[in-house]
Amino acid sequence: MKFSKIDELTRPEHIYLAQDDVCYYLREYTPRVGFCHSDTNSIVQNFKKPVDRRNRPEWAYKEQSVLQIALELRQSFSPKWLRAATLVPMPPSASKDDPRYDDRLVRVLRAIRVEANCDVRELLVQTGSTEPDHNAGEARHRLTPDEREEIFAVDPALVSPAPAQIGVVDDVLTNGSHFVAAKRVLRRQFPHAPIIGIFFARRQIAA
Amino acid sequence: MAASTPISPWRELGAYESLWLRDGASFAKLARLFREHAQALPSDLVAVDQAEDTARKALAILRAAGIGRFGVRMNRTAEYPEKLRHAVNPVELLYYQGYWPLVETRSVAVVGTRHPSADSLCRTRSIVRRLVKDGFTIVSGLAAGVDTAAHMAAIEQGGQTVAVIGTSLAGCYPPQNRALQARLAAEYLLVSQVPIVRYSVQHAPQNRLFFPERNATMSALTEATIIVEAGETSGTLVQARAALQQGRKLLILDNCFQDPSLTWPLRLAKKGALRVRSYGDIVKALG
Numbered sequence: 478m479k480f481s482k483i484d485e486l487t488r489p490e491h492i493y494l495a496q497d498d499v500c501y502y503l504r505e506y507t508p509r510v511g512f513c514h515s516d517t518n519s520i521v522q523n524f525k526k527p528v529d530r531r532n533r534p535e536w537a538y539k540e541q542s543v544l545q546i547a548l549e550l551r552q553s554f555s556p557k558w559l560r561a562a563t564l565v566p567m568p569p570s571a572s573k574d575d576p577r578y579d580d581r582l583v584r585v586l587r588a589i590r591v592e593a594n595c596d597v598r599e600l601l602v603q604t605g606s607t608e609p610d611h612n613a614g615e616a617r618h619r620l621t622p623d624e625r626e627e628i629f630a631v632d633p634a635l636v637s638p639a640p641a642q643i644g645v646v647d648d649v650l651t652n653g654s655h656f657v658a659a660k661r662v663l664r665r666q667f668p669h670a671p672i673i674g675i676f677f678a679r680r681q682i683a684a
Numbered sequence: 685m686a687a688s689t690p691i692s693p694w695r696e697l698g699a700y701e702s703l704w705l706r707d708g709a710s711f712a713k714l715a716r717l718f719r720e721h722a723q724a725l726p727s728d729l730v731a732v733d734q735a736e737d738t739a740r741k742a743l744a745i746l747r748a749a750g751i752g753r754f755g756v757r758m759n760r761t762a763e764y765p766e767k768l769r770h771a772v773n774p775v776e777l778l779y780y781q782g783y784w785p786l787v788e789t790r791s792v793a794v795v796g797t798r799h800p801s802a803d804s805l806c807r808t809r810s811i812v813r814r815l816v817k818d819g820f821t822i823v824s825g826l827a828a829g830v831d832t833a834a835h836m837a838a839i840e841q842g843g844q845t846v847a848v849i850g851t852s853l854a855g856c857y858p859p860q861n862r863a864l865q866a867r868l869a870a871e872y873l874l875v876s877q878v879p880i881v882r883y884s885v886q887h888a889p890q891n892r893l894f895f896p897e898r899n900a901t902m903s904a905l906t907e908a909t910i911i912v913e914a915g916e917t918s919g920t921l922v923q924a925r926a927a928l929q930q931g932r933k934l935l936i937l938d939n940c941f942q943d944p945s946l947t948w949p950l951r952l953a954k955k956g957a958l959r960v961r962s963y964g965d966i967v968k969a970l971g
Contacts, residue, residue, distance in 0.1 A: 478762055482690035485739070486697065486756070501690050504762045505755075507785050515785030517763065558687045644687055673687060682753060683783045684870040 478503055480553050483650070483679065490682050493622050493653035500656060500674035503549055505681045506649055517678055520545060524648055524677075525609075528579050543581055546648070546677045547588035556593070563596040563640035564589065564675075565663070567647035567655050568603035568629065575606045586646060598635045600666075601645070601659055604628050625658035631666045643672045650676040691725065693756050698739025699726035700758075700777045704879035705738065711877075711897050715773035718759070725760065726776065742880040749854035754781045770930040771904045778877040778901070779853050781869035786846050791821035792970070793902050795920050796830030796912035804830060804913040807937060809837040811910065814963050816843030820970075823848065823906050825898065826865060826874075828858050830912045835864060839872075846873040848902040850895035852883035857895075877901050899923035900930075908933035908970060910960070913940060914948070921948055928956050933969050935960045 480501035488494055504517040524542040526535065551559075564586050571577035586597040605628060607620060620628075645659045656674040663672055703714060703726060718724065727735055746754060757764050758777040765787055768774050792815055794808060808830050812822050822838035824831040826847040838845035847868045849857075853876050856862045868874045878894045896919045903909050903926040911934070914920035927934040934957040940949040941959055953959055958969050 479760060480688045480690040481761060482692055484692045484694040485743075486694040490753075501687060505784070507783055509783055509785075515788045518785060553688055555686065555688045562687070642687075675687065681755065681784070684753060684781070 478549060478553050480675075487679065491650055491653040491679070493657045495657075498653065498656065498660070498674065499671075500650060500653070500676060500679075502650055502676040502679040503553060504678040506678040507681045507683050509683065521649055521678055524581055528577060539581070543584050544588060547585045550585070550646070550675065550677065551589045551593055554593075558642065559589075559593050559595045562642040562644050563598055563600070563670075565598060565600045565643055565645050565659075567645055567659060568599075568601045570603075570609040571606045572603055577606070582646060582648065596640065598640075600631055600635050600640075600643075601662065602630050602632050604630055619652065620654060622654045622657035622661070625654055626661050629658050629662045631662060636666060639667050640670050643667065643670050644675045645672065646675045648677050650674065650679040691758075691761060692727070693758070693761075694739050695727050695732065695735050696725055696758055696777065697742060697756050698735035698737070699730035701742050701879050701881045702726075702730045702734050702738040704882040705885075709879075709882070711773045711775065714776060718776050726758075738881055745852075745854050745880050745884050751781070751853055754779055754853055755784065756780075757784070765905065768901065768904050770932075771900045771926065772929060773900070774904070775877045775901055778875060779880070780873060780875045781853060782871065782873040784873065786821055786844055786873040787875075787905055789821040789844060790819060791823050791846065791906045793823040793906040793909040793923065794830070794834040794912065795824055795899075795902070795909060795914075795923055797914050797918055797920065798827050798829040798831075800829045800833070800913050803939070805833050807939070808833040808912050811912070811963065811966065812837035812843070813841050815966075816841040818967070821846060823902055825850065825895075825902060826857075826861055826868070827895075828861070832861060832864065835868065839867075844872060846875060846905070848875045848877075848898050848905065850878065850898045851891070852876055852878040852880045854880055855883060855891075875901070875905075895919055896922040900926040903927040903932055904930055906932065908935055910935045910937070910966065911940060912937055916946060916948060921952075924948070924952055924957065928952070933958065935966060935969055 483500040506517055506521045520542050523538040526539045566582035566586050569579045590597045660672045812834050816838055821844040822834055823846045824834040826849050835845050851857050856865050899922045903923050909923050909927040911920055924934055936949050936957050938961045
């Protein structure tokens with residue numbers, strides 16, 4: 478499977494992305510009020526299952542989605558780039574001391590590392606928890622890149638050695654505010670490393 | 685160093701549209717071109733500047749027609765349905781508006797003449813109502829007559845419907861279906877394989893050829909095609925042949941067999957089409 482990149486056709490659906498933001502995605506996720514089943518939608522929904530369902534049978538679907546996303550991403554990277562790059566998971570909305578903390582992206586990257594032996598670092602941390610965007614609904618405020626930048630920080634314990642290339646990995650690209658904030662914070666710490674966004678799916682606005 | 689060589693949908697759209705601007709371009713010729721260049725993307729076959737220039741033209745045409753959001757699906761990307769490859773001349777790239785995941789639902793094409801009898805319209809509505817109740821998405825071609833009745837009945841029944849149209853996204857035929865087309869694009873799914881720039885620069889007689897071409901795609905997207913009523917030279921028969929070629933079920937309503945002026949029902953039945961006397965026959969065929 479090949480990555481697609483955000484370009485003139487799709488950038489208007491991700492309002493915070495500028496022309497120099499390089500973002501790759503594999504699939505397209507189409508939210509819809511009411512019925513909207515698709516293979517991609519069900520993988521994304523399983524992946525985002527909240528951690529309070531850990532003891533329910535449906536949790537197995539979440540585990541499967543972690544492995545599938547890891548497999549599809551790994552097979553789509555250029556092996557040469559993967560050897561030289563540092564993969565950074567986007568920090569989840571709930572911080573590590575929050576019972577809602579979800580390490581799903583970290584587990585995807587660990588699964589990639591097992592096979593590809595690449596550098597995976599949780600370089601970005603979020604200071605405090607926020608409401609997940611997918612729970613925010615239309616009426617509630619979603620953080621802008623400026624607001625997100627204030628609560629993102631680089632973990633000083635992990636900055637060395639400086640990465641040569643950085644891929645910030647997230648499950649779904651929505652308005653782009655997470656990526657833009659992550660890029661700014663990482664750029665301050667690593668001014669010379671190219672930083673790209675890697676997404677399992679981009680959110681598509683159907684109508 | 686790049687993380688991969690990513691596909692730019694914008695550039696592919698422009699390259700594909702550029703291929704269509706070549707003299708004598710057709711779905712058959714383009715399908716042959718991509719068979720001969722088995723690993724190629726459209727952008728591998730067209731200069732970058734030309735692709736981007738044509739993409740801008742296509743976008744300007746859509747904007748002028750008031751089209752806001754639209755998407756593309758292309759071969760070799762994750763959301764391209766493999767079932768489209770069952771067509772003799774599979775489309776490499778197509779356009780859509782609305783909810784793409786509807787192509788992943790169980791779906792049946794309900795098609796027929798633009799000038800149906802009152803009985804045929806009644807049958808169309810009845811079959812669609814029951815298919816919707818049984819969870820099927822109704823696919824049709826947005827033509828006058830049976831197609832329009834099929835889309836409308838699906839909507840009225842609270843079901844899902846997909847139109848595979850024979851114009852570009854910027855066009856509409858028949859004009860009286862403009863509002864229905866807009867509604868399908870906003871709330872359901874509208875699919876067009878017709879190249880936007882070529883459609884805008886050539887004349888109506890050439891553009892009419894796109895109508896039968898889209899029937900093969902409609903068949904490929906669905907599990908079965910149901911023909912309600914069709915004359916001897918109807919475009920619907922293009923879809924009938926495509927369905928049989930693609931290994932899809934072809935269901936022909938009994939009334940077509942009872943019309944002594946028609947030879948096609950028996951001819952297609954000999955090739956594998958099923959004669960449908962009741963909704964139960966449809967259920968049995970769909971399994």
